[in-house]
Amino acid sequence: MKPIYNLLTLFIVYTSCAQQTESEIKAESPVNIEYTTELVVPDLNIAWGMAFLPDESILVTEKSGELIHFKDGTKTTISGLPEIYVRGQGGFMDIKLHPDYENNGWIYFSYASPEGEGEGGNTAIMRAKLNGSSLSNQEQLYKAVPNTTKGQHFGSRIEFDNEGYLFFSIGERGQRDINPQDINRDGGKIYRLHADGTVPTDNPFVNNSGAKTAIYSYGHRNPQGMTKHPETGAIWTHEHGPQGGDEINIIQKSKNYGWPVISYGINYSGTTFTDITQKEGMEQPLFYWIPSIAPSGMAFVNSDNYPNWKGNLLVGSLKFQYLERLILENNKVVKREKLFESIGRVRDVRQAPDGYIYLSVEGKGIYKIVPKN
Amino acid sequence: MKPIYNLLTLFIVYTSCAQQTESEIKAESPVNIEYTTELVVPDLNIAWGMAFLPDESILVTEKSGELIHFKDGTKTTISGLPEIYVRGQGGFMDIKLHPDYENNGWIYFSYASPEGEGEGGNTAIMRAKLNGSSLSNQEQLYKAVPNTTKGQHFGSRIEFDNEGYLFFSIGERGQRDINPQDINRDGGKIYRLHADGTVPTDNPFVNNSGAKTAIYSYGHRNPQGMTKHPETGAIWTHEHGPQGGDEINIIQKSKNYGWPVISYGINYSGTTFTDITQKEGMEQPLFYWIPSIAPSGMAFVNSDNYPNWKGNLLVGSLKFQYLERLILENNKVVKREKLFESIGRVRDVRQAPDGYIYLSVEGKGIYKIVPKN
Numbered sequence: 001m002k003p004i005y006n007l008l009t010l011f012i013v014y015t016s017c018a019q020q021t022e023s024e025i026k027a028e029s030p031v032n033i034e035y036t037t038e039l040v041v042p043d044l045n046i047a048w049g050m051a052f053l054p055d056e057s058i059l060v061t062e063k064s065g066e067l068i069h070f071k072d073g074t075k076t077t078i079s080g081l082p083e084i085y086v087r088g089q090g091g092f093m094d095i096k097l098h099p100d101y102e103n104n105g106w107i108y109f110s111y112a113s114p115e116g117e118g119e120g121g122n123t124a125i126m127r128a129k130l131n132g133s134s135l136s137n138q139e140q141l142y143k144a145v146p147n148t149t150k151g152q153h154f155g156s157r158i159e160f161d162n163e164g165y166l167f168f169s170i171g172e173r174g175q176r177d178i179n180p181q182d183i184n185r186d187g188g189k190i191y192r193l194h195a196d197g198t199v200p201t202d203n204p205f206v207n208n209s210g211a212k213t214a215i216y217s218y219g220h221r222n223p224q225g226m227t228k229h230p231e232t233g234a235i236w237t238h239e240h241g242p243q244g245g246d247e248i249n250i251i252q253k254s255k256n257y258g259w260p261v262i263s264y265g266i267n268y269s270g271t272t273f274t275d276i277t278q279k280e281g282m283e284q285p286l287f288y289w290i291p292s293i294a295p296s297g298m299a300f301v302n303s304d305n306y307p308n309w310k311g312n313l314l315v316g317s318l319k320f321q322y323l324e325r326l327i328l329e330n331n332k333v334v335k336r337e338k339l340f341e342s343i344g345r346v347r348d349v350r351q352a353p354d355g356y357i358y359l360s361v362e363g364k365g366i367y368k369i370v371p372k373n
Numbered sequence: 374m375k376p377i378y379n380l381l382t383l384f385i386v387y388t389s390c391a392q393q394t395e396s397e398i399k400a401e402s403p404v405n406i407e408y409t410t411e412l413v414v415p416d417l418n419i420a421w422g423m424a425f426l427p428d429e430s431i432l433v434t435e436k437s438g439e440l441i442h443f444k445d446g447t448k449t450t451i452s453g454l455p456e457i458y459v460r461g462q463g464g465f466m467d468i469k470l471h472p473d474y475e476n477n478g479w480i481y482f483s484y485a486s487p488e489g490e491g492e493g494g495n496t497a498i499m500r501a502k503l504n505g506s507s508l509s510n511q512e513q514l515y516k517a518v519p520n521t522t523k524g525q526h527f528g529s530r531i532e533f534d535n536e537g538y539l540f541f542s543i544g545e546r547g548q549r550d551i552n553p554q555d556i557n558r559d560g561g562k563i564y565r566l567h568a569d570g571t572v573p574t575d576n577p578f579v580n581n582s583g584a585k586t587a588i589y590s591y592g593h594r595n596p597q598g599m600t601k602h603p604e605t606g607a608i609w610t611h612e613h614g615p616q617g618g619d620e621i622n623i624i625q626k627s628k629n630y631g632w633p634v635i636s637y638g639i640n641y642s643g644t645t646f647t648d649i650t651q652k653e654g655m656e657q658p659l660f661y662w663i664p665s666i667a668p669s670g671m672a673f674v675n676s677d678n679y680p681n682w683k684g685n686l687l688v689g690s691l692k693f694q695y696l697e698r699l700i701l702e703n704n705k706v707v708k709r710e711k712l713f714e715s716i717g718r719v720r721d722v723r724q725a726p727d728g729y730i731y732l733s734v735e736g737k738g739i740y741k742i743v744p745k746n
């Protein structure tokens with residue numbers, strides 16, 4: 001038996017070391033497209049996140065630290081925000097309504113906070129309620145430590161699963177060698193809390209002495225997309241790879257998603273920083289992009305408004321300035337399409353309760369995807 | 374100043390000791406009533422609880438230990454129930470859907486369980502999912518101890534508040550002198566858990582050594598009504614008093630509702646068991662019934678289907694066999710009305726998602742309250 005095992009090992013090592021220079025599945029331009037975009041909220045700068053209220057108004061986070069309420073064609077700046085540390089990729093980031101928002105009024109958002117010891121800031125999660133044009137009932141639910149003046153990799157998307165758990169991502173803050181593989185440190189993690197900010201007693205590391213007990217999975221780089229699968233209820237994320245190797249993952253409790261031990265990316269300098277793309281005990285991504293598209297925002301199409309897109313996954317591309325449509329079969333990407341090429345840096349994508357898909361595009365505003373007439 | 378204080382004290386003592394023999398507000402028969410009842414689920418025995426599914430079918434708990442799914446005019450008995458201890462007032466009791474049932478499928482129910490040490494049983498809470506005609510994913514979330522063969526005071530209504538917390542009641546199991554005032558013991562309590570059955574870390578007694586940490590309030594007798602106020606989101610309960618002194622309470626964290634130290638009731642023998650109706654550190658009821666109506670089931674009218682009843686509280690009367698309608702102003706009962714006199718022992722009352730009010734009546738079935746034509 002021995003020789004066969006060796007041969008098998010050799011084969012695995014060989015294939016995993018083969019440096020891929022692009023994805024096997026290329027993103028194609030659609031042959032024809034039945035939809036177009038309509039600018040519904042103009043004049044925004046970097047609208048990082050969007051939330052759609054029951055009265056059809058929209059809450060928009062501007063990375064620079066503004067919360068804008070767009071209602072009946074008018075923008076109102078909402079007061080009552082916490083102090084926000086605006087630097088590099090960080091600032092005021094995602095926003096999400098509680099699943100029972102209509103009853104409890106809770107609005108969740110992520111931001112870089114300068115609170116606590118040390119210069120700089122780190123990612124925090126707060127919930128609050130909207131009272132006219134200001135926030136009330138502010139409760140900080142999480143604040144990553146330590147603060148740092150680094151401007152990279154804050155995360156920080158927010159999602160609820162079907163059980164009402166709050167999930168959010170915090171990137172590794174540019175400290176790949178100390179944060180993502182260490183459960184005693186914040187950064188490079190997906191977190192899970194109860195909606196009130198307390199730690200579920202069955203979180204995976206609650207009994208690990210010294211661990212950050214809010215951690216649900218680790219070994220992440222910089223996840224800026226997170227969404228609930230409309231059928232399975234699973235939490236899907238994507239994250240920025242280094243150069244190549246942006247990933248899509250389905251988040252499972254206690255799992256290690258490998259960064260920086262394994263990756264399909266290379267350093268921006270062109271040198272490889274790791275020779276391996278897989279390792280026992282580390283999850284393989286469901287999909288990876290080579291070259292990187294620099295993904296931000298993520299939504300499944302679930303609505304009857306786009307019959308040909310139903311079940312597809314949409315991902316914003318910051319780098320190539322289009323909306324990527326991924327067609328999946330049995331959790332495998334089988335086709336990729338570039339929608340709305342040259343629209344601009346797509347920062348967020350969401351399907352709203354009205355069944356329409358909205359895109360936030362940097363330097364432009366919020367677009368609605370509508371049928372061509 | 375001294376004499377004035379003394380006079381005031383005397384006045385308070387005097388009024389609180391005056392034995393009332395009936396409520397100041399009498400229940401009246403309505404002058405005319407625009408509604409009538411229509412039997413929608415016939416041939417039930419003691420249908421303790423009802424839950425209305427999104428497909429407009431109804432889940433009904435029979436106290437004898439059966440879960441019935443009434444759909445398109447047909448009853449199906451659902452399998453997969455836990456072992457149920459049927460004795461006295463106990464058996465299969467309340468049922469409630471998770472607020473996000475459409476996404477997660479969780480059904481919560483209360484029952485007397487014989488599990489664990491000792492003869493008899495005690496109140497338990499389970500959640501499970503409905504798969505065709507059987508339950509799956511059963512998770513027992515709570516089981517009161519110790520078991521006892523006493524047949525009294527199991528509670529046990531279930532409600533969710535707007536934050537997604539699970540509340541339920543457990544009666545004092547006929548042991549008024551040892552259970553309701555002792556937070557180290559189950560019984561005579563309102564409990565609060567996360568929807569997954571874990572104890573919220575900000576429950577009031579989590580840091581009391583030996584305490585049952587799921588307890589949210591104590592000093593209750595036998596609460597068989599619990600409902601969320603549609604405007605404030607507060608949890609309202611009612612409970613059976615001894616003879617006279619049935620109460621309505623709004624549940625507040627860590628509060629002592631007084632049983633058996635204070636009560637407006639008297640023993641069934643006619644002797645008083647407590648001379649006092651109020652005491653510092655114990656909550657006064659929002660309302661109390663003298664004589665007892667033996668309340669079961671509780672619902673606020675919120676629907677546009679009953680314009681004259683909007684904001685009113687409905688309570689079933691087991692003893693006098695009618696539905697009581699309570700008109701409230703600033704959380705005070707200002708008027709009481711007897712609806713559907715002689716309909717039978719009203720065990721449960723709920724407003725369904727269709728906006729109609731349904732009554733479960735012992736030995737008869739489930740009635741819908743509809744406009745007279």
Ligand SMILES: [Ca+2]
Pocket residue numbers: 219247257258259262263283284285
């Ligand atoms: Ca990975």
Ligand SMILES: [Ca+2]
Pocket residue numbers: 592620630631632635636656657658
């Ligand atoms: Ca009381």
